[in-house]
Amino acid sequence: MIIDPESSKEIVNEAKALAPEVYKDVAKPALQEVGSVAGRTVKAFLAPLRGLLWGWERIEDFVETEVKKRLDKIPEEKRKSPEPEIAVPLLQALTYTAQNETLREMYVNLLANAMNVDKNNVVHPSFVEIIKQMNSLDAKVFDELAKINAYQKILNPRITIKGQGKFFTGATPEWYAGWTIEGYSEFDVSASLVRLSKFGLIELMFDRTAGKDGYDSIRSTPFLRSILNKYQTGNADLELEIGGTESIVYVNEYGIQFKNACK
Incomplete structure (x- = not known):
């Protein structure tokens, strides 16, 4: 800081x-x-x-500079004043989030797109509120998911006792797609996925699959293998394995619209 x-x-x-x-x-x-x-x-x-906490003078200078860079790429006849239901809460939010580069970029992109006639059907006032609820991790996780416009395999992993239908609670994240974000744990990413689902941007579909290929590679990641090894060491009398439910995650239409409005 x-x-x-x-x-x-x-x-x-x-x-x-x-x-x-x-x-x-x-x-x-x-x-x-x-x-x-x-x-x-x-x-x-x-x-x-x-x-x-940025005052209006500082916000005005920053917004003018950053939005101008984006408007310069838009034909003059396509430019317009932004709708107040988008611009006003957005500028207010910037007074206390402008120091967060990730969220700041999303706000500025949204404002610039709100000033582009061709983006009228993409920009929506609710997007301001969604960004206000996000932290940097949420934005980065969403960006990672939004790189693929299709169903993506995700696992609800568990460390299970083989043949007994029992498992260790809290041993693994609730949702795990085989990757994490630098500086954050897999448990942090799992919680972020749940938040993004609550925001309405993605769909987490439990026990729904998009083909069987790919789930074994998630189970065999070093992260899950290390957790299994830890529990095997502490429970030498039990035969443990990585189990769980095969599921899918994808960015829905609302999420795609949000992506296009904030990039």
């Missing part, structure tokens, strides 16, 4: 102010003393956020 100079000064000032306050309150009841210290500390922790 980058902290601007003014926020840094605020933290330093708060720290300086904290020391005399502690000594001054020594004779007071413990509960009151803790409350005073805690109050100061919370304010100091929150101070860096001031630098992340």
Whole structure:
């Protein structure tokens, strides 16, 4: 996180102010003393956020520069003012998300497309709310899925006891397609897939397959093999294997529209 100079000064000032306050309150009841210290500390922790909240002047300069790059590629006769139900909440959201490069790009692309006559049937006000609910991981997972316009194989893996129909709960992610996003765990990606489904952008279809080929390669990934080895080591008396349900995931029509509006 980058902290601007003014926020840094605020933290330093708060720290300086904290020391005399502690000594001054020594004779007071413990509960009151803790409350005073805690109050100061919370304010100091929150101070860096001031630098992340962009004012309209900064938003206006940034948007003008970035949107112009995109509008320059659009014939002048195809340009128009964006609908307020898209532009207003979008610009408001940028005041507190502009520091997130991934989401910022999606917002700017959406705004530029809202100013393109040819994109009228693609851009929708609900897309602003979807981006507002996303984090960087969600955006990256969706981008990965949206590279393929077809059913994609995904597994609901389990570490099972062979021949007994029993399995270890919580050992594996709920959904696993055989890949992850750098900097995030497979469990993080699984949770993101569920969120994207809740947003209405993708379909997670449990126990539905698109052919049988490909699932074995997911089961044999180093990630699942390492989990199996861990449980085999801790349960030497049991015969364990990687089981689970073969399923599919795909980006639906709404998700495809969202992709086209935000790229």
